[in-house]
Amino acid sequence: MLTADDVISARFATTRFGPGYDMDAVDDFLDRVARTLRAYAEHDGDGIELLAADIPAQRFSVTTFREGYAQLEVDDFLDRAETALRALEAAALRGPAGA
Numbered sequence: 858m859l860t861a862d863d864v865i866s867a868r869f870a871t872t873r874f875g876p877g878y879d880m881d882a883v884d885d886f887l888d889r890v891a892r893t894l895r896a897y898a899e900h901d902g903d904g905i906e907l908l909a910a911d912i913p914a915q916r917f918s919v920t921t922f923r924e925g926y927a928q929l930e931v932d933d934f935l936d937r938a939e940t941a942l943r944a945l946e947a948a949a950l951r952g953p954a955g956a
Contacts, residue, residue, distance in 0.1 A: 859941035861895040867934055870927040877925020878917040886915055890938050897945045909942035 864887050871877065889906045896904030912935050919925070 859937050861891040864891040869930045871924050877920045882917045883926050909939050912939040
């Protein structure tokens, strides 16, 4: 399962002359993903900033002729984050173990 630390330590290849995602926008969004994963890990419902459905809805500005993150790598990583959040959301709906 993807953790907040995995998100924080994620690194992506960069592009300079081809299309890429705006690096600041991706980093900011990943910070929100990490905080949400950490909130689930700490059982802090008030810290949940995102739902799994928010991830595919997120759009990033595309860069050309300036450095950006490789789009496919970011998209693949966000797929993993969406899967992790869906699992956590399902577990939260089931409630505490043994309840």
